[in-house]
Amino acid sequence: MKFGVITFPGSNCDYDCHQAVEEGLGLKPVRIWHRETDLQGCDCIILPGGFSYGDYLRTGAIARFSPVMQKVKEHAERGGLVIGICNGFQILLESGLLPGAMMVNRGLQFVCQTVNLSVERNDLAFTNKLEKKQVIRIPIAHKEGNYYLDQRSLKELEDNHQVVFRYCDQNGRISDAENPNGSQNNIAGIVNQKGNVLGMMPHPERAMEALLGSDQGRLIFDSIKAHLQKVG
């Protein structure tokens, strides 16, 4: 079982992801520089948060042209696991591996806080250790997390049950008051139709220790490990 963490110029959560896999799962992840074109047989690729290429044009817009992204696409097409966190999610959107786009938060501010997430699906490689409708606390830290999709595609996304996490209150109630960035339908994370590519704005790698606020991000990493163990 092998995890790979990709580093783009401007990534700043790659070490946290590395740490989450190493200390959280007891596995030795591979570091992959964005110019590389060999995923070294990794089963799960993590696209970490940060500001790839400075995010000057649009978030994730340039990173998707990195040589490694072609290989990530092929890996995803083969059914390999990919998880994009924050900027990683934005890169997945720009590269077309997930539908939609990110707009600037409706409050125009960078939002840095721990939020409650409602778990909408627990049948995925990424969520099998969670309960459906469980509320988990995970931090967010972004300025462009306002998820947008045109109405028809949004309906398709919902009909296909591709929404994995929604912003909610501590009781799991999903309302506009709990929406930190204006995302449509309070969307915090989605998967592709096959269920092997997850994008999420919240940072599970920053929720690995109760001492530091929450250890519920572990559930996501544990899920991936359990899934990979099961499929061998």
Add this chain to the structure above:
Amino acid sequence: MLTAEIRVTLKEGVLDPQGTTLNRSLENIGYKGLKEVRMGKLIQLTLDLNDRAQAKELVEELCLKVLTNPVIEQYQFTIGEGK
């Protein structure tokens, strides 16, 4: 030498948080008569090309593949003569 001026705007129907906030701020400082404010980007390129057809092709490709996100944005551009 040719230049290109690319106007990137949000598609109709896409909410514009920046425009909405600017609209509110302008009203707050006393301006009346505003109905909606929408903000976009202007990208100016100086091209190392002299052939207009070639320039148009390049700018079109840049717009489609890199400079805009077709999920939320639309673009228009003009090719001009550089100094």
